[in-house]
Amino acid sequence: SQTIHQWPATLVQPVGSPLSLECTVEGTSNPNLYWYRQAAGRGLQLLFYSVGIGQISSEVPQNLSASRPQDRQFILSSKKLLLSDSGFYLCAWSVTLVHEQFFGPGTRLTVL
Amino acid sequence: TQLLEQSPQFLSIQEGENLTVYCNSSSVFSSLQWYRQEPGEGPVLLVTVVTGGEVKKLKRLTFQFGDARKDSSLHITAAQPGDTGLYLCAGAGGFQKLVFGTGTRLLVSP
Numbered sequence: 001s002q003t004i005h006q007w008p009a010t011l012v013q014p015v016g017s018p019l020s021l022e023c024t025v026e027g028t029s030n031p032n033l034y035w036y037r038q039a040a041g042r043g044l045q046l047l048f049y050s051v052g053i054g055q056i057s058s059e060v061p062q063n064l065s066a067s068r069p070q071d072r073q074f075i076l077s078s079k080k081l082l083l084s085d086s087g088f089y090l091c092a093w094s095v096t097l098v099h100e101q102f103f104g105p106g107t108r109l110t111v112l
Numbered sequence: 113t114q115l116l117e118q119s120p121q122f123l124s125i126q127e128g129e130n131l132t133v134y135c136n137s138s139s140v141f142s143s144l145q146w147y148r149q150e151p152g153e154g155p156v157l158l159v160t161v162v163t164g165g166e167v168k169k170l171k172r173l174t175f176q177f178g179d180a181r182k183d184s185s186l187h188i189t190a191a192q193p194g195d196t197g198l199y200l201c202a203g204a205g206g207f208q209k210l211v212f213g214t215g216t217r218l219l220v221s222p
Contacts, residue, residue, distance in 0.1 A: 041122075043118075043215035044200065046212075049209065092154070097208070098142070098208070099204075099210075100160065101155075101210060103154025103156070105153060
């Protein structure tokens with residue numbers, strides 16, 4: 001069966017510090033991968049998605065970047081965090097861009 | 113750009129009450145999914161509807177896809193505290209990626 005992992009689960013970082021969130025998927029090959037951000041009590045904001053290794057599509061211009069160094073690994077990064085980067089970050093995978101998405105447990109990021 | 117508006121944004125009810133959540137768009141979707149997200153966790157798929165007019169039931173939850181495939185509704189009968197969470201619809205159209213709705217937060221009090 002397929003599983004998706006995210007770490008860390010929670011993170012508190014000062015403004016201006018770098019960020020690296022990691023997501024890995026097991027049990028499937030060549031998945032589509034996604035990074036979402038969710039503000040408290042709100043819907044999902046798609047940040048990046050990837051249909052293959054090294055292929056990244058950005059949905060929202062921002063302080064963040066994404067990379068996919070391996071087939072089942074997706075990384076969200078920032079060189080300098082802003083207060084507005086705080087939120088709940090979710091990674092997800094799917095078989096195709098329109099099929100069901102399976103979400104990871106999320107990372108709660110607080111920037112102080 | 114395809115947009116999915118959900119209403120209401122927030123709903124607070126007592127245990128045992130019925131409720132309906134709506135998901136509307138001006139675009140046509142080939143299929144529509146409903147997810148539920150509990151606090152601190154990722155969303156989990158509840159159902160996918162693919163045919164205009166389709167009705168699917170999942171215990172006390174009834175999902176309907178509009179005849180024109182532009183809208184959908186989720187009806188919960190006799191809501192329970194365990195139904196509390198964020199409900200998200202998501203639409204698939206053509207060759208574009210899945211689009212998520214704005215979300216409805218449901219609170220069911222004992």
